[in-house]
Amino acid sequence: MSNPGKDQVQCDCNVIHEEVVKRVRAKMPEEETLYDLAEFFKVFGDSSRIKIIWALFEEEMCVCDIAYLLNMTQSAVSHQLRVLKQARLVKPRREGKNMFYSLDDEHIAAIFKEGLNHIAE
């Protein structure tokens, strides 16, 4: 019978509860899923992006409006919108020289609500 953790080399302490580890290991999702989940939440982990998302909760806005509202440079807003766009959280719509951004995800409201519940405690 092989040691189920024989490929673990970094752990520098003794295993106390082998059975617990085995049970939990069996329930862990794939590495990639956990990585993607972290990447997704990382997008919400910056107050500039949180502000942009919150603003777009109310209504569609162009880049310039967002920059003015949040007291940010046009460039900073544009860079952050790119991050949000790549995470498929906002979508752009061109109207002449303006790009209007709006939310592109129905999960955000629920996630924010749970987050607010936590920090309100």
Added chain:
Amino acid sequence: MSNPGKDQVQCDCNVIHEEVVKRVRAKMPEEETLYDLAEFFKVFGDSSRIKIIWALFEEEMCVCDIAYLLNMTQSAVSHQLRVLKQARLVKPRREGKNMFYSLDDEHIAAIFKEGLNHIAE
């Protein structure tokens, strides 16, 4: 009548839709709330912490078990547990020489579920 945005100095472009900005500004939460929300999500924005939280979904574990399960050093796990503890997401329980950690928040499951819904799309 004063310009409602006269204190905005960083914006380097012209305001296109003054009314939109005014409406959205009226609906924005306090600066501190948005900052706290970002800080909260930042905790989820790292795959090591995501893994620890997911493991604790299954059952309470001691530091050594977690390190072994996730192939991390005891020190790295301990540092991350401190972050999670400060965010009031996990709570410790001492039993002899071991510290057992368990989840301390009922919102996490709901937040993870929404996050998984998003990345599954």
Added chain:
DNA sequence: TGAACATATGAACCTATGCTCATATATTAA
């Protein structure tokens, strides 16, 4: 076309952060 304006983007800078390493603290057992 060319000028004016809105937005996008690459490079550089600076700060934040996750890890390692060494060591401190805490508990148990001899």
Added chain:
DNA sequence: TTAATATATGAGCATAGGTTCATATGTTCA
């Protein structure tokens, strides 16, 4: 008390990430 073990923590390092700056792209209008 001393040794052994489990966990916590401060310092330092390396990388990631957010902003600025300069400039490119794209659109409208004369």
